[in-house]
Amino acid sequence: MAVVADPKQNLFASGHTACAGCGQAIAAKIVATVSGKKTVIANATGCLEVFTTKAPQTAWRVAWVHSLFENAAAVASGVEAAMRYLGKIDEVNVIAQGGDGGTADIGMGSLSGMLERGHDILYVCYDNEAYMNTGIQRSGLTPLDSNTTTSPVGKRSRGNPRPKKPLLEIAVAHNISYAASASVAFLPDLKKKVEKALSYKGPKFLQVHVPCPLGWRHDSSLTIEIAKLAVETGLYPLVEYEYGKLISVRKIKVKPVEEYLKLQGRFRHVLKDEEALNQVREVAKANIERYGLAL
Numbered sequence: 001m002a003v004v005a006d007p008k009q010n011l012f013a014s015g016h017t018a019c020a021g022c023g024q025a026i027a028a029k030i031v032a033t034v035s036g037k038k039t040v041i042a043n044a045t046g047c048l049e050v051f052t053t054k055a056p057q058t059a060w061r062v063a064w065v066h067s068l069f070e071n072a073a074a075v076a077s078g079v080e081a082a083m084r085y086l087g088k089i090d091e092v093n094v095i096a097q098g099g100d101g102g103t104a105d106i107g108m109g110s111l112s113g114m115l116e117r118g119h120d121i122l123y124v125c126y127d128n129e130a131y132m133n134t135g136i137q138r139s140g141l142t143p144l145d146s147n148t149t150t151s152p153v154g155k156r157s158r159g160n161p162r163p164k165k166p167l168l169e170i171a172v173a174h175n176i177s178y179a180a181s182a183s184v185a186f187l188p189d190l191k192k193k194v195e196k197a198l199s200y201k202g203p204k205f206l207q208v209h210v211p212c213p214l215g216w217r218h219d220s221s222l223t224i225e226i227a228k229l230a231v232e233t234g235l236y237p238l239v240e241y242e243y244g245k246l247i248s249v250r251k252i253k254v255k256p257v258e259e260y261l262k263l264q265g266r267f268r269h270v271l272k273d274e275e276a277l278n279q280v281r282e283v284a285k286a287n288i289e290r291y292g293l294a295l
């Protein structure tokens with residue numbers, strides 16, 4: 001459905017219990033508010049669900065369905081099918097959303113099914129790069145060398161041994177109408193991408209980079225600055241795809257990865273280890289070359 005949001009109407013109430021500086025809370029507010037009152041959200045369990053729905057309260061001023069960790073996309077598919085049956089699919093936005101663990105790992109099967117069956121749904125993955133709600137465990141979207149509780153740094157480990165799973169590309173490979181990456185540091189861009197995604201028919205996918213002060217071990221005042229540096233160092237490219245074709249890339253004046261890493265405790269060891277630092281530089285370099293990010 002095209003967006004009919006009233007920008008003055010906040011559809012994500014304050015008073016929830018997110019940590020100070022939670023990037024996910026800021027991004028989720030944008031997604032709900034831009035989508036408008038006639039929206040149904042199916043939410044995977046994770047921090048976002050827990051901090052917004054402390055019974056008997058809710059932060060959601062749109063219709064909102066709890067789902068399991070693994071099936072937000074399947075629940076949204078059922079909602080969409082029901083709306084279609086009732087002849088109302090053009091009057092509502094159906095959104096499925098979850099964290100990176102719920103999306104890239106445990107909910108991957110139901111997400112792929114939703115994308116492949118062609119449901120008219122926007123899936124939003126809030127990528128805080130680990131399973132934060134249960135204590136900072138590594139997920140498929142945890143970056144290389146990151147220190148998490150299941151990829152701890154020690155004598156024989158420099159943190160997470162694997163690079164991020166190419167989740168956006170996996171979504172794009174389903175030949176869906178629209179897929180994009182976004183960041184909580186670039187709110188007008190995020191708003192525009194939500195609006196744009198909702199204007200397409202069929203499945204849409206958005207991956208939003210959202211720092212987590214607790215899990216990334218940074219000061220809660222630095223959330224936006226850190227998210228911005230992820231983009232500006234080439235570690236988190238902001239791109240858009242339409243039917244499998246790259247249609248836009250946010251160009252950057254490239255900054256050294258150290259500027260991003262030094263603000264976060266999860267990468268403290270990387271700055272003391274030239275080999276680890278070079279690995280991270282290589283990740284940024286590959287992104288910069290692949291997407292032609294440099295201005």
Ligand SMILES: Cc1ncc(C[n+]2csc(CCOP(=O)(O)OP(=O)(O)O)c2C)c(N)n1
Pocket residue numbers: 024045046047048069070098099100101102103126128130131132133134139
């Ligand atoms: C099948 C299943 N396994 C594990 C859990 C426990 N669990 C609840 S939330 C969560 C972590 C969520 O991580 P993520 O999806 O990355 O979202 P975040 O909390 O980081 O926003 C886990 C492991 C569960 N609820 N269901």
